[in-house]
Amino acid sequence: MTFTKKVADLTPIVDTVFAIARRAKEDEKLHGDEVVNATIGALYDEDNQLVAFDSVFDHYNTMPNTTKAAYAPNFTGTTAFKDAIYNWVVQDVNLDLPHSVIATPGGSGAMSMAITTCLDVGDTLLIPSFAWTSYAIMAHENQYQSLTYEMFEDDHFNLNDLKEKVESLLDKQERIVIVINDPCHNPTGYSMTNHEWEELITYLNEVSKTHPCIILNDIAYIDYSYDLSHSRDYLNVFKKMSDNVMVIIGFSISKALTSYGLRCGAAITIANKQEDVRDVEIVFEKKARATWSSIPNGAMENFIWVISENKEAFLKEKDTYIALLKERADLFLKESLDEELSLYPYKEGFFVTLKMNNNEERDIYHEKLMDNHIYTVKVNKGIRIAICSLPLNKIKGLAKKLKDIQKEI
Numbered sequence: 001m002t003f004t005k006k007v008a009d010l011t012p013i014v015d016t017v018f019a020i021a022r023r024a025k026e027d028e029k030l031h032g033d034e035v036v037n038a039t040i041g042a043l044y045d046e047d048n049q050l051v052a053f054d055s056v057f058d059h060y061n062t063m064p065n066t067t068k069a070a071y072a073p074n075f076t077g078t079t080a081f082k083d084a085i086y087n088w089v090v091q092d093v094n095l096d097l098p099h100s101v102i103a104t105p106g107g108s109g110a111m112s113m114a115i116t117t118c119l120d121v122g123d124t125l126l127i128p129s130f131a132w133t134s135y136a137i138m139a140h141e142n143q144y145q146s147l148t149y150e151m152f153e154d155d156h157f158n159l160n161d162l163k164e165k166v167e168s169l170l171d172k173q174e175r176i177v178i179v180i181n182d183p184c185h186n187p188t189g190y191s192m193t194n195h196e197w198e199e200l201i202t203y204l205n206e207v208s209k210t211h212p213c214i215i216l217n218d219i220a221y222i223d224y225s226y227d228l229s230h231s232r233d234y235l236n237v238f239k240k241m242s243d244n245v246m247v248i249i250g251f252s253i254s255k256a257l258t259s260y261g262l263r264c265g266a267a268i269t270i271a272n273k274q275e276d277v278r279d280v281e282i283v284f285e286k287k288a289r290a291t292w293s294s295i296p297n298g299a300m301e302n303f304i305w306v307i308s309e310n311k312e313a314f315l316k317e318k319d320t321y322i323a324l325l326k327e328r329a330d331l332f333l334k335e336s337l338d339e340e341l342s343l344y345p346y347k348e349g350f351f352v353t354l355k356m357n358n359n360e361e362r363d364i365y366h367e368k369l370m371d372n373h374i375y376t377v378k379v380n381k382g383i384r385i386a387i388c389s390l391p392l393n394k395i396k397g398l399a400k401k402l403k404d405i406q407k408e409i
């Protein structure tokens with residue numbers, strides 16, 4: 001007998017990131033600068049400090065206490081916030097499609113709400129073979145299965161495997177729900193080409209003749225794209241969705257504004273028919289009310305201010321960190337090439353992932369790295385290096401160290 005519901009999964013959560021980060025901190029007390037802590041998935045500067053944009057927080061700190069203390073006037077987000085989010089996400093892409101925006105606690109809230117709205121109990125969620133671990137937890141906590149599609153075929157998006165996985169579900173469930181974390185995929189740093197997006201939509205349009213298809217497009221890292229002015233181009237492909245395909249975009253203000261603790265983000269639903277968008281919106285409204293109730297008012301107000309009144313300063317400040325990320329990535333990629341270290345195809349974003357042949361080898365290697373004071377995060381058949389938090393002096397020479405340790409196993 002337990003006090004938890006019958007279907008509760010009582011296996012404790014294994015937090016692969018925080019546990020290793022704690023070990024790294026302990027090691028730093030003993031070995032100081034020798035330690036390479038490549039675990040932290042937030043933006044850090046060259047002095048090892050968490051980046052909190054002045055262009056975001058200086059204003060936040062001057063906002064009246066009552067603005068921060070107040071409930072949001074609307075539990076789905078204010079109209080001004082919804083408009084600001086939509087315009088920020090689509091920018092100059094003219095989608096001209098019915099859409100709705102709901103404020104959520106970060107990108108996590110958006111993804112979780114979308115997953116639990118679209119699947120029936122027992123259904124299977126399709127997630128990439130390299131993925132942010134929360135998707136599977138969100139699925140399993142809500143009595144869904146998850147199935148992974150291989151993300152890469154050589155160094156390209158593996159549509160063939162995704163097709164196979166979709167087809168394996170067609171006899172089992174009414175709807176197909178697929179997580180696509182793009183651009184700046186966590187943990188590989190891959191971004192799909194517009195052509196890959198086109199092929200995906202063409203395929204889903206076919207599938208949707210018998211099964212509604214929902215793409216959950218997690219864009220948590222989009223605002224760190226190296227080619228920002230074209231980062232939204234792929235959204236044009238949604239104009240080609242058939243009536244039975246929908247996209248729900250999960251946006252994270254945590255990443256965009258370096259405000260992880262403010263818990264603010266949004267889910268944007270887009271489809272051809274207004275009534276389909278409204279159906280999803282109705283469920284979202286109730287889910288919001290029934291779980292987090294409303295989003296911090298100060299966080300929403302501050303987002304609106306930053307992207308309207310302080311846009312230039314914000315973009316300028318963010319650009320300096322995009323340039324820093326790129327400098328770190330370029331250095332690591334160049335040295336990895338020199339050392340013939342195998343990486344998954346990195347294009348942009350916070351993380352780079354080393355290729356491992358299998359998870360047994362990965363586990364041995366991961367331990368051996370820690371014996372050598374290098375702390376990383378294990379992912380499926382890979383080792384994630386968080387270049388977002390590693391200063392250049394720690395990146396310099398890292399590929400060689402990684403290669404040398406690899407040779408020992």
Ligand SMILES: Cc1ncc(COP(=O)(O)O)c(C=O)c1O
Nearest residue numbers: 106107108132186218220252254
């Ligand atoms: C791929 C991905 N999606 C979404 C999120 C959600 O972030 P938050 O809920 O803090 O906005 C994260 C956070 O690490 C992430 O890595």
